[in-house]
Amino acid sequence: MQETRLSTARIRAARRVIDPVFLDTPLHRCEALEPALGCTVSIKLETANPIRSFKGRGTELVASRLAEQGLRAVVCASAGNLGQALAWSGRGRGLDVAVVASRFATAAKLDRIRALGAKLELVDGDHEMARERAAAIARDDGIRLVEDSLDIETCEGAATIGLELVDTVPSFDTVLIALGGGALATGVGHVMKALAPEVEVICVQPEGAPAMTRSWHGRRVVTTDSTDTIADGVAGRCPIPAVLDDLLVVADDAVLVREASITAGMRMLLDHAGLVVEPSAALGIAALLEDRDRFAGCHVVTVLCGSNVDMGAYHRWVGR
Amino acid sequence: MQETRLSTARIRAARRVIDPVFLDTPLHRCEALEPALGCTVSIKLETANPIRSFKGRGTELVASRLAEQGLRAVVCASAGNLGQALAWSGRGRGLDVAVVASRFATAAKLDRIRALGAKLELVDGDHEMARERAAAIARDDGIRLVEDSLDIETCEGAATIGLELVDTVPSFDTVLIALGGGALATGVGHVMKALAPEVEVICVQPEGAPAMTRSWHGRRVVTTDSTDTIADGVAGRCPIPAVLDDLLVVADDAVLVREASITAGMRMLLDHAGLVVEPSAALGIAALLEDRDRFAGCHVVTVLCGSNVDMGAYHRWVGR
Numbered sequence: 001m002q003e004t005r006l007s008t009a010r011i012r013a014a015r016r017v018i019d020p021v022f023l024d025t026p027l028h029r030c031e032a033l034e035p036a037l038g039c040t041v042s043i044k045l046e047t048a049n050p051i052r053s054f055k056g057r058g059t060e061l062v063a064s065r066l067a068e069q070g071l072r073a074v075v076c077a078s079a080g081n082l083g084q085a086l087a088w089s090g091r092g093r094g095l096d097v098a099v100v101a102s103r104f105a106t107a108a109k110l111d112r113i114r115a116l117g118a119k120l121e122l123v124d125g126d127h128e129m130a131r132e133r134a135a136a137i138a139r140d141d142g143i144r145l146v147e148d149s150l151d152i153e154t155c156e157g158a159a160t161i162g163l164e165l166v167d168t169v170p171s172f173d174t175v176l177i178a179l180g181g182g183a184l185a186t187g188v189g190h191v192m193k194a195l196a197p198e199v200e201v202i203c204v205q206p207e208g209a210p211a212m213t214r215s216w217h218g219r220r221v222v223t224t225d226s227t228d229t230i231a232d233g234v235a236g237r238c239p240i241p242a243v244l245d246d247l248l249v250v251a252d253d254a255v256l257v258r259e260a261s262i263t264a265g266m267r268m269l270l271d272h273a274g275l276v277v278e279p280s281a282a283l284g285i286a287a288l289l290e291d292r293d294r295f296a297g298c299h300v301v302t303v304l305c306g307s308n309v310d311m312g313a314y315h316r317w318v319g320r
Numbered sequence: 321m322q323e324t325r326l327s328t329a330r331i332r333a334a335r336r337v338i339d340p341v342f343l344d345t346p347l348h349r350c351e352a353l354e355p356a357l358g359c360t361v362s363i364k365l366e367t368a369n370p371i372r373s374f375k376g377r378g379t380e381l382v383a384s385r386l387a388e389q390g391l392r393a394v395v396c397a398s399a400g401n402l403g404q405a406l407a408w409s410g411r412g413r414g415l416d417v418a419v420v421a422s423r424f425a426t427a428a429k430l431d432r433i434r435a436l437g438a439k440l441e442l443v444d445g446d447h448e449m450a451r452e453r454a455a456a457i458a459r460d461d462g463i464r465l466v467e468d469s470l471d472i473e474t475c476e477g478a479a480t481i482g483l484e485l486v487d488t489v490p491s492f493d494t495v496l497i498a499l500g501g502g503a504l505a506t507g508v509g510h511v512m513k514a515l516a517p518e519v520e521v522i523c524v525q526p527e528g529a530p531a532m533t534r535s536w537h538g539r540r541v542v543t544t545d546s547t548d549t550i551a552d553g554v555a556g557r558c559p560i561p562a563v564l565d566d567l568l569v570v571a572d573d574a575v576l577v578r579e580a581s582i583t584a585g586m587r588m589l590l591d592h593a594g595l596v597v598e599p600s601a602a603l604g605i606a607a608l609l610e611d612r613d614r615f616a617g618c619h620v621v622t623v624l625c626g627s628n629v630d631m632g633a634y635h636r637w638v639g640r
Binding site for chain 2: 020021024026027031032045047050115116168270271273274275276277307311315
């Protein structure tokens, strides 16, 4: 395969650094979903850990390297899940963690960031404004900035999911990955192309936040002026060039799905699998719902990447 | 410790027989639950597998031994989870599986038993009548009867959860275990008393199905005429003497909880942990809610043993 910024050896080594509470997550077929989807469906569940998302895999690497270097402080911008994860990983190593988020971010995520002892600053704008503010804090205070998807640790951490997929599932045809900044997609995608190149890697993004998908199809960075989706975890507007370069190597396709499909996917996961997920985690099911013919008879794995939701909004979305 | 019917060596050996999809389940602190409960709470999540309960651990042992012996058919009575598990384990080994259940059993459980290819027979009575009918089928057809909690495989399978608790959690004070027939409680309890005797083993049963708890306190089998609880998975009336004997060795206490506490526990797990569980799986949280003083400042682990619910009933129970 063509080179990416990632190295399979480094990803394997990352497993030794990450707290086991984030590793070897459940992976199993979910037959109750299959009649409605027309294909074999396995789920990789990244919600059953202390921070209810996969992001701890990456922040464990970040925090352990900072601690090794004797550094004491770190800042990141976050839609909420990275912030929780960095707060958790930093707390365990005595780091001062600052998180910048949009004041429109999911309240449950912001509450947990505070509860984990991080300093939370809210900006009166979207996630891109939070990114700018976090960069300014890092510059002004001389502390480490963690940039999701750009910083290689965030991609390597996510990529350990790929190792677990390759090592465990007997055989599958396609992996569906939520696409936001790109850490999850480039991480898992790298491992697939390196170790199981026959598996199709399909990224899924909401129609209301299509920047990275448009960039992938156009083979150059495309930004958007705004986002309009309930899938807060993937609602970026400004793809990072280096991440796009990797995504062009590892992804076989990138598709957009409608909001109604995302909520239908969340509802299916609740009703037939007993799983509460956040909108970003339902993107894979949404893709299956929107193109049954494409996946008919295939064995598809989808990564359920997080479950941090405001429960009031959740109940409105799923209509339960 | 005093002897039970279980052997720690056999429990360790069982891990090599059980499909890994049921093993090494998530175990983590759930800090979002702690402010309301006043203690440190870790959960052992037994719902993230193909049958959404811990019962696969035991049926894997049963089915593999049947297959080794060249036997082709098996029958069990089930409130729904054992039946699903036996259907799953039997299907993978080409066994004919028959399940007898009450026609009042949870519809979602019965649907899944059928979907997994087992023959399902319903009796017009409660779980004890299903047990009698299953025994009659086994006798008449000359096939193996699996009796939950009496058959040692069901206890040894459940006991592998105990090994994972002892091997993983840094230290905890108390484990709260749903008490029904007793396989889970005696299995996990045996491992605790053998390998971590300082951990308090507390069994939890609904006030509406108190037979085993009353038996434990009375040190002799006490039956009841009926049950009245939403916790279908633990609603037995006739404790098995040999299981009670083991429970008397391994349990430090057995407590009863109210239905309102069970639903409150389910609601907390949904709202603060994003977890759908069946009533039996909320018994531990219910016990914490009913006796905050007893557990204040302790580190408590509770086993979330299943998530098979009728979603309509679930939403009524949790009021969401």
